[in-house]
Every structure is written in structure tokens, then in C-alpha cells.
Amino acid sequence: MAAHPTLPSPVSTSLLLLLLLLLSCCYELCAAATVSYDHRAVVIDGKRRVLLSGSIHYPRSTPEMWPDLIQKSKDGGLDVIETYVFWNLHEPVQGQKEMQKFTTKIVDMMKKEKLFASQGRCAAFLANIDDHSDATVTFNGKPYHLPACCVLMQIGLKGEKLALHDNTQNSTWMTLSSLPRNQPLTWYMTYFDAPKDGDPVAIDFTGMGKGEAWVNGHSIGRYWPTYTAPPNGCVKSCDYRGQFSGSKCVKNCGQPSQSLYHVPRSLIQQGKKNRLVLFEEVGGDPTLVSFALRKAGSLCAHVSQSHPPPVDAVNTAQRKDAVLHLECPHSDHVISSVKFASFGTPHGTCRSYSHGNCSSTTALAILQQACIGVRSCDVKVSTEVFGDPCRDVVKSLAVEASCSSNEVG
Helix, strand or coil: CCCCCCCCCCCCCCCEEEECCCHHHHHHHHCCCCEEECCCCEEECCEEECCCEEEECCCCCCHHHHHHHHHHHHHCCCCEEEEECCCHHHCCCCCCCCHHHHHHHHHHHHHHCCCCHHHCCCCCCCCCCCCCCCEEEEECCEEEEECCCCCCCCCCCHHHHCCCCCCCCCCCCCCCCCCCCCCCCEEEEEEEECCCCCCCEEEECCCCCCEEEEECCEEEEEECCCCECCCCCCCCCCCCCCCCCCCCCCCCCCCECCCEEEECHHHCCCCCEEEEEEEECCCCCHHHCEEEECCCCCEEEEEECCCCCCHHHCCCCCCCCCEEEEECCCCCEEEEEEEEEEEECCECCCCCCECCCCECCCHHHHHHHHHCCCCEEEEECCHHHHCCCCCCCCCEEEEEEEEEECCCC
């Protein structure tokens, strides 16, 4: 999960915007429906609905990525998506994301409800905007001393006004044989070639401190690899059973909360030099920055009989069996082999599955027949398909498969 630093602004929290992407939203678009609220739940056509909500906190999502993100959310059973309206340094290009219009709307709504101190409501903050002289303010009959504590800092930040990240305006870059390291408020620029394959691309910012990155003039967001987990408290073995606590099954002690940052393929130009610009705020070593490709080495899935059925089967008369779904990430790849399949009581994790005390002898052959040679396949997790290797036991299906190119060479 990406860290969200506190930015130098009077507003210290990001504004949240709930995008109500209801699966039933098409009722209003495609068919007549009555939507109301009875103080207990949303009521659609006279039936109470429980809306499942999920969050997408991902500023690097380009417009081209959102249809797929929304579809995956629907496939996963979500009715509502919660996301951020990015502001200040989180906003890749000032005004491009309509932050000013959104903020104006919120302020107008607050004015309408007369929530501001000038309208008679209580003040939330008292501020002295004079950075040279202290001031005393009387509020509700009590004096408050407000020191001249405002901090102004422009060193290094002029680069944003000059649009150094865009390189469309004249700017002076120095080519140095040795790059400055561990120096705060420093701009860096380099060029890289586009990776040939279509695999997902990420930048590993290990070695850097905290700042922002641009690829070909497009912000990919802020990086903060020096924000690390506590150094102590990790355990060698993990068991989530029993009472839960925040310190249970802690791992990755002392490691960065995030070091790999995704670069959307739509920002990378094939056959051309691609420009990477970094603005380092606290100091780091740019020579340690590297690119990483993520290849799907194995497809893994582990689904229990008690797992909820697919979303599209909830409102149908068909039997609601759990379904295991496998799909290669690339459209030109197919499932080439099934390395492991077990129906019964398998255990382990991806790439290290093993059979339990109870296992169907036909699972591997069934998965091979259903999945090899196609990009995706669905298999019911049911004793009707695999038989019943152990009665009166809730069984599960664990599968590991691999994909390869479908091109004929």
C-alpha cells in the first residue's frame, strides 16, 4: 500500500469522493427503477440492498485503465468504488483533474449551510499569516498568542514553475560525471528505452528518499521508500486463527512500505527515448534507481466449496456452486500447462501447494482437459465434478498453471 505523506498545506487530509458505481446503476440508464432510502438501507424497486464498497487509492491510473478497473471491481462483487480526488502535489497537472471546480463546489455547499466562522459558526483554525510579527487574537473572550511561525521555502521548487518535468520550456540542465547524492530539493533527469515485451513496468525507487516522478511529462505520483515498517515485531510462523490483533502475523519488519511504482504502458513510447524526471525532496541516491518487469510466471487459485458463487449467478435459478477461474494476463497467451491440481484438503501457497490427507485422483486430468490451450477457463468446485474423496469435510480446489505465447513460430 502506498504511503500518504502529510503535505505542507493547511488542509492535512485528502478529500474523498465516493463514486457510486452501482451494479444496479444501469437501472436508471437502461430500465425504469425506483431508488429510495428508508433510514436503514438503500431501497431499489422496493427491496433493501446492502452495497459492498471497495477503495482504489491509485493516482497512477490513466483514463484508459479505469474501464478495466471498474469491470474488475464489478466482477469481484463491488457495488461502490471509493477513490480520492487528488489535490496539491497529488494532482499530476494543475487543473487537469478539475480539483478547483470540486473544491469550489464543496466550499459553496459549506457556505449554503453557513458553516464558516464569518457566517457565525465556530472557527476551526486560528492562523497568523504574517511571517515576521507575532499576533494576539481574542476568540470567545479568550486571548490566543499566534507566533510568526509560517515557513516559506522556494529553493528547488522553482523547477515546478519552469515545468522541468515537461521539458517543453527552455531550462538549463547540467550534465555531471558524478550525480549529487543525498542532497535535498534536487532535480534529476535521464532517458530510458521502452522495454520490448508487453509485461507490466515498474520503477524501483530503492535508495531514494521522498519526492515525485514524471515519465514523458506525465506524473506517476509520489514515491517514499524511506517510509518503513517498524523494525521489530515480526514472527517466523503465522496463524490467523483465534482473536485478531494489529500485531498478529506481522512481516517485512524494517522494509519500505513500497519500493516498486507502476508505470502505465500508455505513458511509454515505443521506438523512442523516454524521459524520466525526479524531484527529490529529502535526499537520496539516484544511481540505485532501476526498472523492473513483472512476468506472470504462474497462475494460482485456491477456492473452497464455501466460497461465494460468481456475482452473475446470485440472482439466477441455477445452483450456486463456487467456481475457480484462471486467466492469462495477456490476450495473446494461453494456458500451456497445469503444474498442480488438488481437490480435497490441499494446503500451501502459490508455487508451493501440496496435497492434504484427502485428495481427488482425477483433479489434475480434469483441469488439464478444461484449461490447456485456452486463455481462460472456469471449473466448478464441486463433488459432482471431482467426486467426493472424503465425506463430511468442506473441500477446496488448489491449482497452479502457466501461460505461454499462442503465436506459431
